[in-house]
Amino acid sequence: MFSEKVVDVGGVKIGGKYPIVIQSMTNTDTANIEQTLFQVERLKNSGAQIVRVSVRSKDDIQPFGEIVKKSQVPLVADIHFDYRLAIESIKAGASKVRINPGNIGSDVKIREIVKVAKEYNVPIRVGSNSGSIAKEFSDLPRHKALAESALKEVRLLEKEGFYDIVVSVKSVDAKETFVANQYLSRLIPYPFHIGVTEAGVFEDAVILSSAGLGSLLINDIGDTIRISISGDPIREVELAKDLLIALGLKIGVRVIACPTCARTEIDVEGLAYEVKKMLKGKEVKKNITVAVMGCVVNGPGEAKHSDIAIVGTKNSSAAIFLKGELFGTFKRSEIREKLFEIIEEIQNS
Ligand code: SF4
16 A cells, blocks of 8 residues: 555555555465365455465475466465475466575576566565574664565565565564564565564464554555464454454444443443444445444443444433434344444445
8 A cells, every 4th residue: 555666466456555455375285276265265255355375395386276277366376495386386377476585595596486477477575574584684683684684685686677576574573573664664665565473373463463563554554464363364364354444444344332331231242242243244335433332421422423323221222323413212123223224324325
């Protein structure tokens, strides 16, 4: 969204004024075409616009090619060590390759990859993470070492006359991720792939990613986002979507809820979860904020800035306010239907 340059990944634009692209990575065995394709499809249906697949050895090339042919989203080949795998992946239909020049080895091998990438118009992602800092920068403060390592890789591609670049700098630490990306973004015009690496299991990943990526996005840094969570990658996509919606960088439904207090008349937490569940993944054309508030004393006032407020009233009923104006009072069992009706109306207005 914020870089000077734009790259095209199989028709998906990354960078410039384009919306931030959500991506994830398969964790199935690439050689298992059916399983991997199924996961690619699930990722796509959850909101991933680009999916990365590991190509580990030459045995993965043929299956990768098959997966590319049937995939409905552009695929990125993730390559380590063997430059020939990058070349073969491009020829098999990869829309982008992610390489680590540090483990590819010589400049000659990089040159070979660049030659084919140019021929096929395929962008290359390079960059660094906590585990791939170049030796010559190991004495620098870590954020600088990460940024300089990535910059070195960018310069290597530029030296070969290659500018179709996406760059990433990932740390396991949220602040380090922020500072390193901020430092590097001032030096190069290429789109940034942002992520906190090895962010851990779900709860930890939510905190680290919100802190590290949220701070970058608020500062207009980041063009494509991959959230790292151990386990099912679908959750990476869902969390990326929620983060972008929460920051106003993606159109969607936001559910806010009061913290509850002694005045609470309804089960705010339960209802908020219910509303979230109802609206999960709902594609909307306009941003909508739904507030779930516990009482009529402060509820309507506190929810004035929301499009829809569901406010607890006596006898487990709830009043619905639209932009702060009373719309009506309903039984809990009627809320779902009313909410959908109102959302449809807002979308069509
Ligand atoms: S909306 Fe009502 S119940 Fe919720 S925190 Fe405010 S005063 Fe308490």
